[in-house]
Amino acid sequence: MKIYVDFDDCLCETAKSFSDLVVGLFDIHVPYDNMKYFNLQKTFSLTDEQYEHMMIEGHKPEVLLSYDETPGASTTINSWIDKGIDVSIITGRPASAYEPSRQWLDEHNLERVNLFCLDKYGRDNFIKGSSFTLKLEDYYKMHFDYAVEDSPMAFGFFSHLPELKVLVYDRPWNRDCEFPEGDFRRCNDWETIRNIVG
Known part of the structure; x- marks a missing residue:
């Protein structure tokens, strides 16, 4: 998975x-x-x-580095990794933010997850030859069974995966949005997400 x-x-x-x-x-x-x-x-x-x-x-x-962890995130992700599940963090942060983002993950016991910067919002300059930036064409070759996402602007990045189950982390900016066609479920916390994935 x-x-x-x-x-x-x-x-x-x-x-x-x-x-x-x-x-x-x-x-x-x-x-x-x-x-x-x-x-x-x-x-x-x-x-x-x-x-x-x-x-x-x-x-x-x-x-x-100062951002607080969303409660339950690292515990849930580590439980998945312990089960052999492959977890990738796909962020819309600019590639220049990779090092502190990687450090934040490591400091929150998420050393085992992959981190990729994808220019989801047209804000970034792609760093050629890096191991952590994804071109869109490379991202679209990737397969996922589940996605955890909060941004309505990012939902379009899932259209190539018709079987994908999208777990929408409930936030004020996505409460009034209409979900695209597909399997989109609103989740209020990481406990809910963990129970859905198993």
């Missing part, structure tokens, strides 16, 4: 950290529960300049 797991807001509480970050940067207060859009520029009503500044600050190594 092979499982795809997204990083931000599946493994760690990125949006909650960004909510705090924009308070410090711009004195803009948008509580986590009011973050209705995956697009953070829209969520926080930022100018292009503010958005770029926020993204630079939010991807600094010390900030990436």
